[in-house]
Amino acid sequence: MKKTVMLFVLSAAIVFAGCGNSGSASDESKATADSAADGSETQSDDASVGSEALADGVLNVGTNAEFPPFEFVGDDGEPDGFDIALIKAIGEELGVAVEVENMEFNSLVASIGSKIDVAIAGMTITEERQNSVDFSDSYYEAVQYVLVPADSDIAGIADLEGKTIGAQLGTTGDFLIEDIADATASQYNKGVDAVNDLVNGRLDAVIIDKNPAMVFAEKFEGEIKAIDGADFAFEPENYAIAVPKGDEALVSIINNALATIKEDGTFDQLVSEYIEN
Numbered sequence: 661m662k663k664t665v666m667l668f669v670l671s672a673a674i675v676f677a678g679c680g681n682s683g684s685a686s687d688e689s690k691a692t693a694d695s696a697a698d699g700s701e702t703q704s705d706d707a708s709v710g711s712e713a714l715a716d717g718v719l720n721v722g723t724n725a726e727f728p729p730f731e732f733v734g735d736d737g738e739p740d741g742f743d744i745a746l747i748k749a750i751g752e753e754l755g756v757a758v759e760v761e762n763m764e765f766n767s768l769v770a771s772i773g774s775k776i777d778v779a780i781a782g783m784t785i786t787e788e789r790q791n792s793v794d795f796s797d798s799y800y801e802a803v804q805y806v807l808v809p810a811d812s813d814i815a816g817i818a819d820l821e822g823k824t825i826g827a828q829l830g831t832t833g834d835f836l837i838e839d840i841a842d843a844t845a846s847q848y849n850k851g852v853d854a855v856n857d858l859v860n861g862r863l864d865a866v867i868i869d870k871n872p873a874m875v876f877a878e879k880f881e882g883e884i885k886a887i888d889g890a891d892f893a894f895e896p897e898n899y900a901i902a903v904p905k906g907d908e909a910l911v912s913i914i915n916n917a918l919a920t921i922k923e924d925g926t927f928d929q930l931v932s933e934y935i936e937n
Contacts, residue, residue: 710909713777722776724765726850742934753917766830773904798898804889805873807866823864826854833867
């Protein structure tokens with residue numbers, strides 16, 4: 661697969677060569693030797709064009725592996741899921757290594773630009789988050805669902821008033837509870853913990869994204885059911901990759917790679933593998 665950033669660098673090299681730069685063979689040898697001496701590799705240098713985050717040839721990614729099918733812990737104990745496969749495909753397109761760190765969801769935004777370069781975690785673009793980070797183009801449109809006990813008569817937003825509702829801390833579901841009259845919010849670091857409390861009768865409902873909602877509804881079939889958020893007037897939302905505030909170069913680089921992955925069919929393959937199945 662051709663690397664997006666590599667093409668940019670090769671194009672630049674051709675331009676400089678055509679401008680009449682008449683460096684001698686010895687100069688070229690010296691440049692090669694200097695490159696080897698400082699321990700850098702061509703691939704890493706290529707990836708660093710325009711963004712310091714990629715200067716070391718590694719994209720450090722934060723996620724929260726508690727959000728299947730987008731993020732979960734695989735059989736090998738490492739983060740897996742659609743988002744993880746997507747960011748690794750982007751890394752391959754850029755010619756950089758991808759290292760993924762599993763973190764609490766609510767700490768991801770604050771860690772961008774320090775502990776991690778970017779975050780991908782089924783993260784919705786919101787005005788509040790845009791005050792702290794920038795976002796790539798959206799790669800997925802999602803809607804919220806409501807999980808309730810199988811015998812519950814909850815069917816609309818009015819039915820949630822005064823109820824005890826669970827959500828993962830810092831997620832859209834967490835924010836939505838604030839607007840429900842007299843509702844009591846129960847916040848969890850992991851979505852599955854909220855679902856377990858629902859199953860055990862400690863909650864009246866859980867608000868969570870559609871895809872994980874369907875996963876949990878299938879896992880606890882007969883005990884809970886999933887209701888489309890449209891019945892509660894919840895608006896669709898867009899997932900994107902969060903990057904350091906002001907790093908326009910990194911946003912552009914990621915967007916270009918994302919576009920290529922969509923064009924060559926890689927994106928659709930990942931959707932089929934992780935989401936549709």
